[in-house]
Amino acid sequence: MCNKKVTKKVITDGLINNHFSNNYQPIYSADNNLLNGVEVLLRFNSPSLGYISPDCFISCAEEENLINDLFFFSTNQALIDLKNNHKLKKISINISPSTLMIPDFYCWLHDKCKDNFISNDNVTLEITENVEYFETEVFLENINKLRMLGFGLSIDDFGTGYASLSKLKNIPFTELKIDRTFVKHAKKNNIDRKIIEHLVSLTHNLGLKVVAEGIEDVETYNMMKEIGVDLCQGYFFHRPVPINKLINNVIDG
Ligand code: C2E
Ligand code: CA
Ligand code: CA
Numbered sequence: 637m638c639n640k641k642v643t644k645k646v647i648t649d650g651l652i653n654n655h656f657s658n659n660y661q662p663i664y665s666a667d668n669n670l671l672n673g674v675e676v677l678l679r680f681n682s683p684s685l686g687y688i689s690p691d692c693f694i695s696c697a698e699e700e701n702l703i704n705d706l707f708f709f710s711t712n713q714a715l716i717d718l719k720n721n722h723k724l725k726k727i728s729i730n731i732s733p734s735t736l737m738i739p740d741f742y743c744w745l746h747d748k749c750k751d752n753f754i755s756n757d758n759v760t761l762e763i764t765e766n767v768e769y770f771e772t773e774v775f776l777e778n779i780n781k782l783r784m785l786g787f788g789l790s791i792d793d794f795g796t797g798y799a800s801l802s803k804l805k806n807i808p809f810t811e812l813k814i815d816r817t818f819v820k821h822a823k824k825n826n827i828d829r830k831i832i833e834h835l836v837s838l839t840h841n842l843g844l845k846v847v848a849e850g851i852e853d854v855e856t857y858n859m860m861k862e863i864g865v866d867l868c869q870g871y872f873f874h875r876p877v878p879i880n881k882l883i884n885n886v887i888d889g
Pocket of ligand 2: 675
C-alpha cells in the first residue's frame, strides 16, 4: 500500500538531484550455498517526502512515462558496480514491459555491457508476466535478440499474474521466480507446497532454472532445497543493501 503522494515532479527532481540509489539483494545456489548473483532493487529517499517504497514510485513512474529513465539510471549504476566488483558475479535487473517496447533496446544493453567489460550472460532481466505486451512485435524482437545475445530472461512473481504457460512458451525465458506469497505460506499450507513442487518439476522439464524468493526462515529454506529449487533469495540470507554494505558484510564479510 502506498500512502505518499508521489508526483512526476518528485521523481524528476529525485533523478536530477541523485536521490535514487541501488540496493542489492544476494541470490544463492541452493546446492552449495554459494553466491550466485544479486538482484538490483531501486531505492528513493526524497528530501520532501522521506523514504518512498518502490511500490509507490514505480507505479507513478509507469503512469508518468518516467519508468525508462529510472531503468537507465539504475542499470547504468548496477553495471558500474558489477564492473568494479566482479565478486557480485551476476546481476538481475527488474525491467518494465514498457522499456522492452523501446525499438532496438537490445542494442543499448549490449553496448552498455561491452563498455563495462561485462559478459551478457552475467545479466538477467526480470520481467513480470504482463501478457498484453507479449505479442507485440517490438517487445518480441527485443526479447528474442536479448536472448540470442546471451542475456538471461526471468519470469518474475510467477503465479500472481494472468499468463498461461502456453503464452509463456513463446518467450525464451531462462528462469522462473516463484512469487514470495507461495514461498511464505509453503511451510504451513500444503497446497502452496504442492503448487511449488508442481511448478519446479514443470519448469525443469522446460529447461528453466527456478528461484524461490522471500525465504524468511530455515524451515522454508530447507523445504525449498528438498523440493529442488535451484536458487534462493530472502531475508533469511540478507535484506537488500547498498553496494558498500554488500561488499563489507556479504562479499568480504
Ligand atoms: P520484486 O521484483 O518481487 O522484488 C523483491 C521484493 O521482495 C523486494 O521488495 C525485496 O526487498 C522483497 N524481499 C526480498 N526478500 C524478502 C523476504 O524474505 N520477505 C519479504 N517479505 N520480502 C522480501 P522491494 O525492494 O520493496 O521492491 C518491490 C518491487 O518493486 C519489486 O518486487 C519490483 O517489482 C519493484 N522494483 C524494485 N526496484 C525496481 C526497479 O529498479 N525497476 C522496476 N521496474 N521495478 C522495481
Ligand atoms: Ca524482481
Ligand atoms: Ca519477485
